[in-house]
Amino acid sequence: MQRRNQTLLAMLLAGAWGAAQAGTVTIESWRVDDKTLWEDVLIPAFQKRNPGITVKFSPTTPTEYDSSLTARLTGGTAGDLITCRPFDKSLDLFKKGHLEKLDGKPGMEHFPAAAKVAWQTDDGKDAYCMPMASVMHGFLYNKKIFKELNLTPPNTVDEFFKVLGTIKQTGKITPLALGTNDQWETNQIVFTGIGPNYWHGETGRKALIAGQAKFTDPQFVAALEQMSKWTPYLGKGFSSQTYADSQNLFAMGRAAIFPTGSWEIAYFNQNAKFEFGAFPPPVQKAGDKCYISDHTDIGMGVNPKSKNKDDAYKFLAWVGSQEFADLYTNKVTGFFSLSNHLIAVKDPVAKQMLDWRKRCESTIRLNAQVLNRGEPNMETELWTVGSQVLNGKLAPKDAAGRLQSGFAKWYKPQQKS
Known part of the structure; x- marks a missing residue:
């Protein structure tokens, strides 16, 4: 009986440990300067709502990002989430099968059509990155x-x-x-x-x-x-x-x-x-x-070869949330969420610029x-x-x-x- 209880306890502990380790999600990015923001603000906010999922922000020097990311994607060693440049760089990745289709995925409904253009095929039929921010x-x-x-x-x-x-x-x-x-x-x-x-x-x-x-x-x-x-x-x-x-x-x-x-x-x-x-x-x-x-500046997509795709999509859905839009806009001053959520911008100059959207027509x-x-x-x-x-x-x-x-x-x- 005692041995059975010990075995059961060991199984429970192993299960708990496995649950805590099952969801390690790695984010590829060129934004080296944003490492502290992701590690100290954004990732903790996500983990508070999603305990048990570990998220790692793994940036590459901007000038080396495109080539090294392509190499990792081709070799099957890239992260689960891919930070997307606008238009052709990311479109090329999608055409090569390195980004998942995101149409209808949770979070995408919060972005107007104009915000999605930078991460869609030319005919507008397929979206492959979720819009994050513009400048x-x-x-x-x-x-x-x-x-x-x-x-x-x-x-x-x-x-x-x-x-x-x-x-x-x-x-x-x-x-x-x-x-x-x-x-x-x-x-x-x-x-x-x-x-x-x-x-x-x-x-x-x-x-x-x-x-x-x-x-x-x-x-x-x-x-x-x-x-x-x-x-x-x-x-x-x-x-x-x-x-x-x-x-x-x-x-x-x-x-x-x-x-x-x-x-x-x-x-x-x-x-x-x-x-x-x-x-x-x-x-x-x-x-x-x-x-x-x-100008549409940055988005995020999912690596089709992700080993933690379910958790990657959970994180992506959070990127489309009100909470993320508010944190990103106010913590990365001068980068404005592309979602249709209402955001209270705290920096006076950033607010001044964001208010231009109310009276001017946006273009890229x-x-x-x-x-x-x-x-x-x-x-x-x-x-x-x-x-x-x-x-x-x-x-x-x-x-x-x-x-x-x-x-x-x-x-x-x-x-x-």
């Missing part, structure tokens, strides 16, 4: 400088240049903290930020994909023309100024305005010794509808979907062209012509007469 493009400004010069955030393009002119007249402060050394900002922040007000957001973006609009059309040329007028308001030696230099220039109070994205809010909360605010890209004239680049980066698939690569071309426009070495019309010529070389809908 917004706009301008941060030094409130102290604006107050001293009696300036208010501009609403129109004319007001924008009047503000820049007033700042430049001081002879002490750089109006715009922007350089062209790294090039990427000229597209991912500037062109894709101010441009939607000219090409009307999704209308213009989809027209390019459909072959119904060209880069040489007035609405695209106009965005490049505005960029060309920024040059006098950049700092000395701006052509050799890196993005980090621009950050420092603004953080030290030596520049009044920083064209950037919401992801920088947390950085300046820590590094700026002054109060700053944000304003959206100015519209062409008073009364115009405004458009913002509200112009070339994010489809347009990067050929040669010359559209992303690379936009970096080069944007930099040359700001450097005064390429006229806006010539820049538009170069973009269109390269696009038409490989994209059939753009080859129509």
